[in-house]
Amino acid sequence: xxxxxxxxxxxxxxxxxxxxxxxxxxxxxxxxxxxxxxxxxxxxxxxxxxxxxxxxxxxxxxxxxxxxxxxxxxxxxxxxxxxxxxxxxxxxxxxxxxxxxxxxxxxxxxxxxxxxxxxxxxxxxxxxxxxxxxxxxxxxxxxxxxxxxxxxxxxxxxxxxxxxxxxxxxxxxxxxxxxxxxxxxxxxxxxxxxxxxxxxxxxxxxxxxxxxxxxxxxxxxxxxxxxxxxxxxxxxxxxxxxxxxxxxxxxxxxxxxxxxxxxxxxxxxxxxxxxxxxxx
Numbered sequence: 001x002x003x004x005x006x007x008x009x010x011x012x013x014x015x016x017x018x019x020x021x022x023x024x025x026x027x028x029x030x031x032x033x034x035x036x037x038x039x040x041x042x043x044x045x046x047x048x049x050x051x052x053x054x055x056x057x058x059x060x061x062x063x064x065x066x067x068x069x070x071x072x073x074x075x076x077x078x079x080x081x082x083x084x085x086x087x088x089x090x091x092x093x094x095x096x097x098x099x100x101x102x103x104x105x106x107x108x109x110x111x112x113x114x115x116x117x118x119x120x121x122x123x124x125x126x127x128x129x130x131x132x133x134x135x136x137x138x139x140x141x142x143x144x145x146x147x148x149x150x151x152x153x154x155x156x157x158x159x160x161x162x163x164x165x166x167x168x169x170x171x172x173x174x175x176x177x178x179x180x181x182x183x184x185x186x187x188x189x190x191x192x193x194x195x196x197x198x199x200x201x202x203x204x205x206x207x208x209x210x211x212x213x214x215x216x217x218x219x220x221x222x223x224x225x226x227x228x229x230x231x232x233x234x235x236x237x238x239x240x241x242x243x244x245x246x247x248x249x250x251x252x253x254x255x256x257x258x259x260x261x262x263x264x265x266x267x268x269x270x271x272x273x274x275x276x277x278x279x280x
Contacts, residue, residue, distance in 0.1 A: 058096030
Protein backbone atom coordinates (compact mmCIF):
# COMPACT_ATOMS: atom_id res chain seq x y z
CA UNK A 1 0.00 0.00 0.00
CA UNK A 2 1.35 3.42 -0.94
CA UNK A 3 1.93 5.74 2.00
CA UNK A 4 -0.65 8.51 1.73
CA UNK A 5 1.50 10.99 3.62
CA UNK A 6 4.22 10.78 0.96
CA UNK A 7 1.85 10.92 -1.99
CA UNK A 8 -0.72 13.49 -0.86
CA UNK A 9 0.23 16.41 -3.12
CA UNK A 10 -1.96 19.50 -3.22
CA UNK A 11 -1.10 22.61 -5.22
CA UNK A 12 -3.57 24.82 -3.38
CA UNK A 13 -6.12 24.19 -0.64
CA UNK A 14 -8.75 26.29 1.11
CA UNK A 15 -10.46 24.22 3.75
CA UNK A 16 -12.95 25.29 6.42
CA UNK A 17 -14.18 23.18 9.34
CA UNK A 18 -17.68 23.88 10.66
CA UNK A 19 -19.36 23.30 14.01
CA UNK A 20 -22.55 21.37 14.59
CA UNK A 21 -25.39 23.49 13.09
CA UNK A 22 -27.86 22.42 15.76
CA UNK A 23 -30.59 19.84 16.26
CA UNK A 24 -32.75 18.95 13.30
CA UNK A 25 -30.12 19.83 10.67
CA UNK A 26 -27.50 17.65 8.93
CA UNK A 27 -23.95 18.32 10.06
CA UNK A 28 -21.51 19.71 7.48
CA UNK A 29 -18.05 18.89 8.83
CA UNK A 30 -15.82 20.48 6.20
CA UNK A 31 -16.09 22.59 3.05
CA UNK A 32 -13.08 22.97 0.76
CA UNK A 33 -11.72 24.08 -2.61
CA UNK A 34 -8.68 22.01 -3.56
CA UNK A 35 -6.33 21.79 -6.54
CA UNK A 36 -4.61 18.42 -6.52
CA UNK A 37 -1.25 17.79 -8.15
CA UNK A 38 -1.13 15.29 -11.04
CA UNK A 39 0.66 12.85 -8.71
CA UNK A 40 -1.97 13.18 -5.96
CA UNK A 41 -2.69 9.77 -4.40
CA UNK A 42 -4.50 9.36 -1.11
CA UNK A 43 -5.24 6.16 0.78
CA UNK A 44 -8.36 7.37 2.58
CA UNK A 45 -9.25 5.62 5.85
CA UNK A 46 -12.87 5.23 6.94
CA UNK A 47 -14.27 8.09 8.99
CA UNK A 48 -18.00 7.40 8.90
CA UNK A 49 -18.99 10.45 6.86
CA UNK A 50 -20.67 11.36 3.56
CA UNK A 51 -18.65 13.04 0.83
CA UNK A 52 -19.80 15.22 -2.09
CA UNK A 53 -17.38 16.79 -4.54
CA UNK A 54 -17.89 18.82 -7.71
CA UNK A 55 -15.06 18.39 -10.23
CA UNK A 56 -14.22 21.77 -11.77
CA UNK A 57 -11.28 20.55 -13.86
CA UNK A 58 -9.28 17.38 -14.47
CA UNK A 59 -10.09 13.72 -13.90
CA UNK A 60 -9.85 11.59 -10.78
CA UNK A 61 -10.22 7.92 -9.90
CA UNK A 62 -11.80 6.51 -6.74
CA UNK A 63 -11.34 2.90 -5.66
CA UNK A 64 -14.15 1.58 -3.48
CA UNK A 65 -15.76 -1.69 -2.40
CA UNK A 66 -17.99 -1.52 -5.50
CA UNK A 67 -15.14 -1.05 -7.98
CA UNK A 68 -13.37 1.96 -9.44
CA UNK A 69 -15.21 5.19 -10.27
CA UNK A 70 -13.83 7.80 -12.66
CA UNK A 71 -15.00 11.41 -12.65
CA UNK A 72 -14.26 14.36 -14.94
CA UNK A 73 -15.19 18.04 -15.28
CA UNK A 74 -18.78 18.91 -14.18
CA UNK A 75 -19.23 15.50 -12.51
CA UNK A 76 -20.31 15.14 -8.88
CA UNK A 77 -18.62 12.44 -6.81
CA UNK A 78 -20.77 10.89 -4.09
CA UNK A 79 -19.38 8.63 -1.37
CA UNK A 80 -21.99 7.28 1.01
CA UNK A 81 -19.43 6.42 3.66
CA UNK A 82 -15.69 6.82 3.58
CA UNK A 83 -15.39 3.29 4.98
CA UNK A 84 -16.28 2.19 1.43
CA UNK A 85 -13.50 4.30 -0.10
CA UNK A 86 -9.96 3.01 -0.54
CA UNK A 87 -7.83 5.19 -2.81
CA UNK A 88 -8.34 8.57 -4.51
CA UNK A 89 -6.02 9.53 -7.36
CA UNK A 90 -5.69 12.44 -9.82
CA UNK A 91 -5.41 11.13 -13.39
CA UNK A 92 -4.94 14.21 -15.57
CA UNK A 93 -1.69 16.01 -16.33
CA UNK A 94 -3.03 19.32 -15.00
CA UNK A 95 -4.16 17.64 -11.80
CA UNK A 96 -7.73 18.15 -10.58
CA UNK A 97 -9.72 21.04 -9.10
CA UNK A 98 -12.62 20.20 -6.79
CA UNK A 99 -15.19 21.75 -4.49
CA UNK A 100 -15.73 19.42 -1.53
CA UNK A 101 -18.45 19.02 1.10
CA UNK A 102 -17.98 16.47 3.88
CA UNK A 103 -20.91 15.60 6.16
CA UNK A 104 -21.43 13.48 9.24
CA UNK A 105 -24.31 12.16 11.36
CA UNK A 106 -27.56 10.33 10.79
CA UNK A 107 -29.46 13.26 9.26
CA UNK A 108 -26.76 13.75 6.62
CA UNK A 109 -26.85 10.04 5.72
CA UNK A 110 -30.65 10.08 5.49
CA UNK A 111 -30.68 13.12 3.22
CA UNK A 112 -27.98 11.77 0.90
CA UNK A 113 -29.52 8.33 0.61
CA UNK A 114 -33.01 9.67 -0.04
CA UNK A 115 -31.90 11.61 -3.11
CA UNK A 116 -28.61 10.02 -4.23
CA UNK A 117 -28.97 6.37 -3.21
CA UNK A 118 -27.09 3.86 -1.08
CA UNK A 119 -23.92 3.35 -3.10
CA UNK A 120 -20.91 5.40 -4.12
CA UNK A 121 -21.54 7.01 -7.49
CA UNK A 122 -20.54 9.63 -10.03
CA UNK A 123 -23.39 11.91 -11.13
CA UNK A 124 -23.42 13.66 -14.51
CA UNK A 125 -24.89 17.18 -14.64
CA UNK A 126 -27.00 18.53 -17.51
CA UNK A 127 -26.51 22.10 -16.23
CA UNK A 128 -23.05 22.22 -14.57
CA UNK A 129 -23.25 25.96 -13.77
CA UNK A 130 -26.42 25.37 -11.75
CA UNK A 131 -24.79 22.67 -9.64
CA UNK A 132 -21.47 24.48 -9.21
CA UNK A 133 -23.23 27.65 -8.03
CA UNK A 134 -24.76 25.75 -5.09
CA UNK A 135 -21.37 24.29 -4.11
CA UNK A 136 -19.87 27.78 -4.39
CA UNK A 137 -22.60 29.27 -2.18
CA UNK A 138 -21.89 26.76 0.60
CA UNK A 139 -18.14 27.30 0.20
CA UNK A 140 -18.41 31.11 0.34
CA UNK A 141 -20.53 31.06 3.50
CA UNK A 142 -17.93 28.81 5.19
CA UNK A 143 -15.08 31.00 3.93
CA UNK A 144 -16.66 34.14 5.40
CA UNK A 145 -16.91 32.44 8.80
CA UNK A 146 -20.35 33.81 9.68
CA UNK A 147 -21.70 32.87 13.10
CA UNK A 148 -24.38 30.98 11.18
CA UNK A 149 -22.05 29.41 8.58
CA UNK A 150 -22.75 25.88 9.84
CA UNK A 151 -26.50 26.42 9.69
CA UNK A 152 -26.27 28.03 6.24
CA UNK A 153 -24.33 25.05 4.88
CA UNK A 154 -26.77 22.59 6.46
CA UNK A 155 -29.80 24.43 5.08
CA UNK A 156 -28.34 24.56 1.57
CA UNK A 157 -27.70 20.81 1.46
CA UNK A 158 -31.29 19.95 0.54
CA UNK A 159 -31.48 22.11 -2.61
CA UNK A 160 -27.95 21.00 -3.51
CA UNK A 161 -28.62 17.26 -3.43
CA UNK A 162 -32.02 17.73 -5.09
CA UNK A 163 -30.36 19.63 -7.92
CA UNK A 164 -27.63 17.00 -8.33
CA UNK A 165 -30.26 14.26 -8.60
CA UNK A 166 -32.42 16.22 -11.02
CA UNK A 167 -29.55 17.34 -13.26
CA UNK A 168 -28.28 13.76 -13.44
CA UNK A 169 -31.77 12.60 -14.35
CA UNK A 170 -31.95 15.11 -17.19
CA UNK A 171 -28.70 13.78 -18.63
CA UNK A 172 -30.19 10.34 -19.25
CA UNK A 173 -33.81 11.21 -20.06
CA UNK A 174 -35.41 10.46 -23.39
CA UNK A 175 -36.22 13.51 -25.50
CA UNK A 176 -39.92 12.89 -26.18
CA UNK A 177 -42.21 15.87 -26.76
CA UNK A 178 -44.02 15.63 -23.40
CA UNK A 179 -40.70 15.45 -21.54
CA UNK A 180 -39.39 18.50 -23.36
CA UNK A 181 -42.59 20.36 -22.48
CA UNK A 182 -42.30 19.27 -18.84
CA UNK A 183 -38.69 20.47 -18.64
CA UNK A 184 -39.67 23.85 -20.10
CA UNK A 185 -42.54 24.22 -17.58
CA UNK A 186 -40.34 23.11 -14.72
CA UNK A 187 -37.55 25.51 -15.67
CA UNK A 188 -40.02 28.38 -16.06
CA UNK A 189 -41.45 27.80 -12.56
CA UNK A 190 -37.98 27.38 -11.03
CA UNK A 191 -36.58 30.58 -12.58
CA UNK A 192 -39.66 32.70 -11.92
CA UNK A 193 -40.77 31.37 -8.53
CA UNK A 194 -40.57 34.82 -6.93
CA UNK A 195 -43.02 36.34 -9.38
CA UNK A 196 -45.35 33.36 -9.85
CA UNK A 197 -48.31 33.29 -7.47
CA UNK A 198 -50.05 30.31 -9.05
CA UNK A 199 -49.00 27.48 -11.36
CA UNK A 200 -51.74 28.61 -13.75
CA UNK A 201 -49.12 31.17 -14.84
CA UNK A 202 -47.10 28.27 -16.24
CA UNK A 203 -50.18 26.73 -17.88
CA UNK A 204 -50.92 30.03 -19.62
CA UNK A 205 -47.27 30.54 -20.59
CA UNK A 206 -47.18 27.27 -22.54
CA UNK A 207 -50.86 27.25 -23.62
CA UNK A 208 -51.75 24.00 -21.88
CA UNK A 209 -54.49 23.12 -19.41
CA UNK A 210 -53.90 22.94 -15.67
CA UNK A 211 -54.82 19.24 -15.83
CA UNK A 212 -52.07 18.55 -18.40
CA UNK A 213 -49.54 20.47 -16.31
CA UNK A 214 -50.43 18.29 -13.33
CA UNK A 215 -50.06 15.11 -15.43
CA UNK A 216 -46.63 16.19 -16.65
CA UNK A 217 -45.35 16.76 -13.11
CA UNK A 218 -46.95 13.55 -11.88
CA UNK A 219 -45.42 11.46 -14.69
CA UNK A 220 -41.92 12.91 -14.68
CA UNK A 221 -41.31 14.03 -11.09
CA UNK A 222 -44.12 12.50 -9.02
CA UNK A 223 -45.01 15.85 -7.49
CA UNK A 224 -47.78 18.38 -8.05
CA UNK A 225 -46.76 21.61 -9.83
CA UNK A 226 -48.07 23.54 -6.80
CA UNK A 227 -45.78 21.68 -4.40
CA UNK A 228 -42.87 22.09 -6.80
CA UNK A 229 -43.50 25.86 -6.83
CA UNK A 230 -43.58 25.90 -3.01
CA UNK A 231 -40.33 23.93 -2.88
CA UNK A 232 -38.66 26.48 -5.16
CA UNK A 233 -39.98 29.35 -3.03
CA UNK A 234 -38.79 27.75 0.21
CA UNK A 235 -35.32 27.09 -1.22
CA UNK A 236 -35.18 30.77 -2.13
CA UNK A 237 -36.36 31.64 1.38
CA UNK A 238 -33.32 29.85 2.87
CA UNK A 239 -31.03 32.14 0.85
CA UNK A 240 -33.02 35.19 1.88
CA UNK A 241 -33.01 34.30 5.57
CA UNK A 242 -29.23 33.92 5.68
CA UNK A 243 -27.89 36.30 3.07
CA UNK A 244 -30.29 39.21 2.80
CA UNK A 245 -30.95 39.68 6.54
CA UNK A 246 -34.66 40.11 5.84
CA UNK A 247 -37.35 39.57 8.45
CA UNK A 248 -39.71 36.62 8.12
CA UNK A 249 -42.51 39.07 7.30
CA UNK A 250 -40.51 40.73 4.51
CA UNK A 251 -39.63 37.36 2.98
CA UNK A 252 -43.25 36.18 3.23
CA UNK A 253 -44.53 39.12 1.20
CA UNK A 254 -41.62 38.91 -1.23
CA UNK A 255 -42.53 35.28 -1.99
CA UNK A 256 -46.21 36.11 -2.48
CA UNK A 257 -47.69 35.00 0.86
CA UNK A 258 -50.52 37.02 2.39
CA UNK A 259 -49.04 36.95 5.89
CA UNK A 260 -45.99 35.68 7.85
CA UNK A 261 -48.02 32.94 9.56
CA UNK A 262 -48.99 31.29 6.25
CA UNK A 263 -45.40 31.50 5.05
CA UNK A 264 -43.97 30.05 8.29
CA UNK A 265 -46.47 27.18 8.24
CA UNK A 266 -45.62 26.33 4.62
CA UNK A 267 -41.86 26.70 5.22
CA UNK A 268 -41.95 24.21 8.10
CA UNK A 269 -44.04 21.72 6.09
CA UNK A 270 -41.64 21.81 3.15
CA UNK A 271 -38.28 22.19 4.93
CA UNK A 272 -39.00 20.36 8.19
CA UNK A 273 -38.04 23.24 10.48
CA UNK A 274 -39.24 26.79 11.10
CA UNK A 275 -37.87 30.03 9.53
CA UNK A 276 -36.68 31.17 12.96
CA UNK A 277 -34.68 27.94 13.34
CA UNK A 278 -33.17 28.52 9.89
CA UNK A 279 -31.81 31.89 11.02
CA UNK A 280 -29.99 30.44 14.03
